[in-house]
Amino acid sequence: xxxxxxxxGEGARDFIREIIRADLREGRHSTVVTRFPPEPNGxxxxxxxxxxxxxxxxxxxxxxxxxxxxxxxxPSREEQEYIDSIMDDVRWLGFDWGTHLYYASDYFEQxxxxxxxxILAGKAYVDDLSAxxxxxxxxxxxxxxxxxxxxxxxxxxxxxxxxxxxxxEFPDGARVLRAKIDMASGNINLRDxxxxxxxxxxxxxxxxxxxxxxxxxFAHGQSDAIEGITHSLCTLEFEDHRPLYDWFIDxxxxxxxxxxxxxxxxxxxxxxxSKRRLIQLxxxxxxxxxxxxxxSTLSGFRRRGIPPAAxxxxxxxxxxTKSENVIEMALLEHCARExxxxxxxxxxxxxxxxxxxxxxxxxxxxxxxxxxxxxEDPAAGSRKVPFGREIFIERDDFMExxxxxxxxxxxxxxxxxxxxxxxxCTGVVKDxxxxxxxxxxxxxxxxxGGDSPDGRKVKGTIHWVSAxxxxxxxxxxxxxxxxxxxxxxxxxxxxxxxxQSLTILTDSRIEPALADALPGEAVQFERQGxxxxxxxxxxxxxxxxxxxxxxxTWAKIQAKDxxx
RNA sequence: UGGGGCGUAGCCAAGCGGUAAGGCAACGGGUUCUGGCCCCGUGAUCCCAGGUUCGAAUCCUGGCGCCCCAGCCA
Numbered sequence: 001x002x003x004x005x006x007x008x009g010e011g012a013r014d015f016i017r018e019i020i021r022a023d024l025r026e027g028r029h030s031t032v033v034t035r036f037p038p039e040p041n042g043x044x045x046x047x048x049x050x051x052x053x054x055x056x057x058x059x060x061x062x063x064x065x066x067x068x069x070x071x072x073x074x075p076s077r078e079e080q081e082y083i084d085s086i087m088d089d090v091r092w093l094g095f096d097w098g099t100h101l102y103y104a105s106d107y108f109e110q111x112x113x114x115x116x117x118x119i120l121a122g123k124a125y126v127d128d129l130s131a132x133x134x135x136x137x138x139x140x141x142x143x144x145x146x147x148x149x150x151x152x153x154x155x156x157x158x159x160x161x162x163x164x165x166x167x168x169e170f171p172d173g174a175r176v177l178r179a180k181i182d183m184a185s186g187n188i189n190l191r192d193x194x195x196x197x198x199x200x201x202x203x204x205x206x207x208x209x210x211x212x213x214x215x216x217x218f219a220h221g222q223s224d225a226i227e228g229i230t231h232s233l234c235t236l237e238f239e240d241h242r243p244l245y246d247w248f249i250d251x252x253x254x255x256x257x258x259x260x261x262x263x264x265x266x267x268x269x270x271x272x273x274s275k276r277r278l279i280q281l282x283x284x285x286x287x288x289x290x291x292x293x294x295x296s297t298l299s300g301f302r303r304r305g306i307p308p309a310a311x312x313x314x315x316x317x318x319x320x321t322k323s324e325n326v327i328e329m330a331l332l333e334h335c336a337r338e339x340x341x342x343x344x345x346x347x348x349x350x351x352x353x354x355x356x357x358x359x360x361x362x363x364x365x366x367x368x369x370x371x372x373x374x375x376e377d378p379a380a381g382s383r384k385v386p387f388g389r390e391i392f393i394e395r396d397d398f399m400e401x402x403x404x405x406x407x408x409x410x411x412x413x414x415x416x417x418x419x420x421x422x423x424x425c426t427g428v429v430k431d432x433x434x435x436x437x438x439x440x441x442x443x444x445x446x447x448x449g450g451d452s453p454d455g456r457k458v459k460g461t462i463h464w465v466s467a468x469x470x471x472x473x474x475x476x477x478x479x480x481x482x483x484x485x486x487x488x489x490x491x492x493x494x495x496x497x498x499x500q501s502l503t504i505l506t507d508s509r510i511e512p513a514l515a516d517a518l519p520g521e522a523v524q525f526e527r528q529g530x531x532x533x534x535x536x537x538x539x540x541x542x543x544x545x546x547x548x549x550x551x552x553t554w555a556k557i558q559a560k561d562x563x564x
Numbered sequence: 565u566g567g568g569g570c571g572u573a574g575c576c577a578a579g580c581g582g583u584a585a586g587g588c589a590a591c592g593g594g595u596u597c598u599g600g601c602c603c604c605g606u607g608a609u610c611c612c613a614g615g616u617u618c619g620a621a622u623c624c625u626g627g628c629g630c631c632c633c634a635g636c637c638a
Contacts, residue, residue, distance in 0.1 A: 039638050054585085074637065131636055139633055142566045145634085176636050186567035188634050197636035216638045237632055240568045262569085264631095269575080275638095276576060278567050321570090324631055328575050341601060376601065407599065416597055450597045461597050494592045527598045554599045 012061075014320035016054070016261055020231055032064030036090065037104075037220070037234075038096075039071045040204070041299045042080035042275040043290045044089045053315040055233055057146065058093040067227055068097035072105045073082040073219045074187070075203035083204065085290070089298040093308050100227075104219045105205045107226055111214045112166065114222060114252045115177055115195055119158045123251060125151055125193060126161040127178050134176075134508040138191055140529045143190045144184035144472040146465045152178060157528035163474070165198055168211045172198050177212075181247065188399040189244045193217055232260040236322060266318060267326045271296040272487055273411060286321035286497055287481070293534075293545050294501050295391075305522055305532030305547030306479065310336040312493070329480065333548045340547070344522040345373050345380060348463040349510040349544075350419065351475055351528065353392035355467060356439040358423060361389040366468070369449065371419040383513050387420050390467035392509045395461045398439060400428060405557065407460035410441070416461040418526065422447040463526045470509035477503040510542070522547065 023029050034055040035424045038044065044052075059066035068090060072078050090097070118124035129137065139145030155162075162177055164170065177196040185191055195218040200211050232245075239262045249257055267273055272281070273296050281287050281295070290297050293304035300398045301311065314335040318327050346370075364389045374380035391411065402410040409415050414424040427440030446453050452459070482491075483498040517523055517533045524530050528551035537543045 037638095041638080043604095044605095071638065076610085077637080134636075135634075140634060144566085173636065178636095190567095191634085194636050199636080213636095215636075220638085236569070238638090240633055243566090257635095312632075321577075323570055323577090328588070331576075334588060337600090346598075370571095375598080406600090418597060422631085458597085460599075460627060463598075463634075482584080524598085525599085527600070550598075550600050557599085 003152070007480065011357055012057075012316070012320075015322075016231070016233060016263060016320060017058065017061070019473075020058065022231070022462050023447060024062065030507060031230070032059055032062040033228050033230045034064070034233060035067040035102075035224065035227065035229050036071050037069045037071045037223075038086050038190050039074070040079065041077045042082060042279060043085050043299055044298045045275070045278060045298065046268060046271070046301065047266045047273040047296075048089075049093060049298060049311050050318070050320075051233070051235075052090055052093055052095060053312055053322065054263070058231070058233075059442075064230075065100060066095070066097060067100040067102055067229070069102040069104065069223060069227070071216065071220065071223075072103055072203070072205060073216060074199075075150060075201040075206075075213065076199060076488065078204055078209045080204045085299060089302075092140070092302055093298065094312060098244065102175060102223075102227060103205055103404075104223050105203060105221055107358070108218070110211060110212070110226065111222060112212075112387070113220055114254075115162065115214070115218070117252060118179065118195075119177075121156060121160060121251070121286055122180070124177055124179050125153050125158050126165065127151070127174050127192075128133075128175050134194075139183070141188070145218060147183050148192070152194070159259065162196075165196065165212050166210070172200055172211075174198060174424050179247070180216075181244075187240055187243055189217070189241050193244060208405055211519070215242060217244050218248065221248050221258065221260070222252065224258040224260075225252075225256050228256045229258040233257045235265045236262050238262055262322065263295060263320050264322050264324055266315070267324075268296065268332065269326055269328050269485040270482050271329065272482070272493060276382075277488075277493060280494075281481075283492075286293070286494065288298060293476070293478050302562050303529060303545065304330060304522070304536065305335050305545055306332075307339045307522060319542050326486070332442070335340040337530070337550070340522045340524065342376050343374075344530055346371075346375070346524050346526050347511055347514050347517075348385065349467055349473070349475070349514060349525040349531075350392045350394050350463065350465045350470070351477075351505050351507060351508045351525075352395040353465075353507060354391050354395045354398060354436065354439060355508050356391050356423070358389050358391070358441050358442055358443045359426065360442045363389060366466075366498055369419050372536040384467045385419060385511055385513070386469040388466045388468045391417070391464045392467055392470060392490070393417075393437075393439075393462055393464045398425070398436065400436065403558075403561070406454070408462055409460075414445070415442075416450050416458045417464045418461050419450050420448075420513070421450070422456075422458055427470065452481075463528075465509045465511050467509075469512050471512070471515055471542070472506075473508045473510045473514070474541070475505040475508040475531070475546065476507065476543065479503075496531070509546075517544075524550075 016489045018444040054072045127148045137146045176194045178192045180188045183191045196212045291303045292301035308427045368384040371385045397408040421443040423441040423443045431437050479501050481501045484496040487496040488491040519533045530545040530547040534543040534545045
């Protein structure tokens with residue numbers, strides 16, 4: 001569940017919670033009811049997580065409830081697949097709507113009746129203008145619009161026409177129902193907004209029962225009112241829809257009076273959080289699907305291995321305001337590491353293997369060494385790791401001509417093999433091309449377990465894996481999908497795609513205990529990062545995703561030195 | 565003289581007239597069988613200009629900058 005500090009809303013103190021607190025204190029409401037209202041036309045992304053955590057979080061903190069309501073008023077782009085994925089994602093994030101699952105389509109009949117109510121009150125009319133003509137009459141941002149020639153039809157004619165629209169007597173787009181408000185309003189949303197359009201498309205829920213569908217504006221607020229939503233929280237771009245939202249609430253016999261409050265959406269550097277562009281990435285094959293680990297979708301984060309608790313904490317930390325913002329990816333990564341540091345089991349895996357032969361280690365001998373599972377969690381216990389004469393170490397952990405502060409293996413240098421022995425490099429074997437293919441070392445039997453009885457210090461500790469006991473694994477290393485912090489800022493966002501966002505390692509070697517890794521479970525490959533088993537794994541063919549690398553100050557030092 | 569918002573450190577964000585919280589990042593240092601974790605230390609006068617006040621990031625006035633709106637999308 002969420003990280004709410006208290007059950008009485010005394011935790012977070014953002015402006016929305018302050019408003020709610022005041023509403024409760026001053027008796028405007030006795031309970032809090034919110035809703036998360038996704039349109040099922042795409043997958044949920046990290047931006048939605050903010051809304052989900054807010055709506056469900058607030059409800060929980062104030063002892064109220066939060067509804068999951070699908071805003072399914074446009075069957076031309078909505079699908080059951082999306083409905084299913086959205087429910088999965090909300091649950092995965094850690095929230096529960098209980099029995100409060102609703103669909104705007106559940107209210108189609110009521111909404112229709114309210115439309116007739118407006119017609120009867122002379123506040124809505126059927127317009128025969130085409131979409132283009134309506135646009136032409138709408139005016140511009142600085143000029144008032146003009147009334148439609150059909151604006152003054154009689155109540156009887158409007159009622160008749162609207163009923164015939166519902167009955168299917170007119171083709172798609174032939175007529176619409178419009179509210180009669182003010183074509184000269186500075187707020188374009190009030191220039192006689194469209195309430196109903198004729199649209200023949202099979203709806204995921206209502207099938208072909210309807211051929212007219214309400215617009216967002218006509219459906220949202222009334223749906224809120226029907227459900228008794230007290231605080232309807234949405235993003236900033238709906239701010240100027242609020243007068244219209246209120247107009248419907250004030251002009252219709254709705255059962256309750258919800259209040260819309262807007263907040264700024266969440267944006268992340270190096271990522272896109274726009275359904276339209278996410279769809280494009282999938283459709284054009286720039287990624288491997290909606291749940292590609294490089295995607296900003298919740299399913300992508302899940303497959304990547306980001307724990308839901310990290311996302312909840314992240315959302316809590318970015319705050320809630322009305323200011324435009326772009327959060328650095330580094331914060332999300334920090335949150336992910338913080339959660340996994342405390343929970344992930346430590347294992348050894350060699351991503352880019354370099355063979356090492358320990359010359360003075362008895363041929364054919366094997367032994368089991370104790371390794372701590374998680375230094376941050378004593379209860380996690382320890383495991384046995386096999387050791388032998390031939391091992392693999394990370395290629396990057398050896399340098400023939402090391403720079404000054406390189407605390408790893410180099411000719412003549414001694415390092416500790418984590419949980420095993422101190423070894424000293426005595427020889428380098430190369431192939432015809434001069435590439436290092438193997439290292440020869442000697443070990444000190446007295447340092448078994450990694451401690452030196454003589455108190456001798458060693459500069460570095462590196463990870464390793466016994467050649468004889470290490471299964472091969474595929475490891476997928478992810479980097480930002482976009483190389484620019486603000487993709488698309490200077491042109492087509494596709495041009496900003498990072499060509500190195502995915503590196504596939506096919507010859508990594510893992511310690512035996514990793515063969516038991518569970519899908520979705522975070523594990524730390526020591527000194528490298530957090531990983532999780534990917535669903536592409538097959539028996540005997542494990543595939544790991546790198547969720548996030550460990551902080552790497554050595555890499556930072558090198559980068560700095562490199563720049564001179 | 566269209567309407568609606570926003571403007572506090574590189575990125576977020578507290579602050580609600582009494583003399584600038586916190587987090588991330590960055591940079592120093594300590595510790596360490598993960599160059600991880602952890603620990604210590606380093607940064608702003610608050611978009612600008614006037615004004616009110618003993619005192620303003622907080623109030624007033626005028627500017628400037630940025631974002632959203634002209635779907636029968638949500």
